[in-house]
Amino acid sequence: MRExxxxxxISGCETLIMKIVWDSKEDISTPDLIEALRVRFGKDYARxxxxxxxxxxxxxxxxxxxxxxxxxxxxxLKSEKEYTTKFLNEAEDFWFEGDSSNLMAALCDTKKLxxxxxxxxxxxxxxxxx
Numbered sequence: 001m002r003e004x005x006x007x008x009x010i011s012g013c014e015t016l017i018m019k020i021v022w023d024s025k026e027d028i029s030t031p032d033l034i035e036a037l038r039v040r041f042g043k044d045y046a047r048x049x050x051x052x053x054x055x056x057x058x059x060x061x062x063x064x065x066x067x068x069x070x071x072x073x074x075x076x077l078k079s080e081k082e083y084t085t086k087f088l089n090e091a092e093d094f095w096f097e098g099d100s101s102n103l104m105a106a107l108c109d110t111k112k113l114x115x116x117x118x119x120x121x122x123x124x125x126x127x128x129x130x
Contacts, residue, residue, distance in 0.1 A: 009060055009062075010056075010057065010060065010062065011053075011056075013043075013045075013053055014053050014056060014057055014062075016037060016041050016043065017033065017037070017050070017053050017054065017057065018057065018062060018063075018076070018080070018083070019080075020033055020036045020037065020040065021033070021063060021074050021076050022076055022079070022080035024036075027073045027074060027075045028073065028074050029071050029072065029073050029074075030047065030050065030051070030054070030071065030072045030073070030074065031071065033050060033074060034047060034050050037050070051072075054072075054074060061077055061078065062076070062077055062078050062083075063075060063076055063077055064077055088103075091103070
């Protein structure tokens with residue numbers, strides 16, 4: 001049920017891995033991925049643990065794993081935008097009964113928006129009228 005709720009096709013640990021893969025902008029080696037997990041998220045996973053997560057992600061169609069010599073590399077098959085769009089749409093449907101204005105209100109209530117962020121949101125909303 002958890003994986004189906006909000007379309008969370010991937011676990012929390014798998015999400016951290018995908019964030020690093022997406023942010024790398026190019027294929028990333030397993031050793032670099034392990035180091036990035038440690039530095040960025042404080043996760044000191046063993047290589048075997050990361051490989052297990054990568055194999056799960058590959059089965060779910062998120063990544064392709066390939067080797068160059070003795071080093072394994074990870075290539076994203078799904079984009080971050082594709083994943084976050086689906087995730088947010090499903091969150092809107094589940095938590096806010098499909099009401100975008102309630103989702104936006106909840107987002108605005110969770111943090112203090114800067115004037116720049118408010119201006120950008122206005123621009124985005126005004127652009128919808130075109």
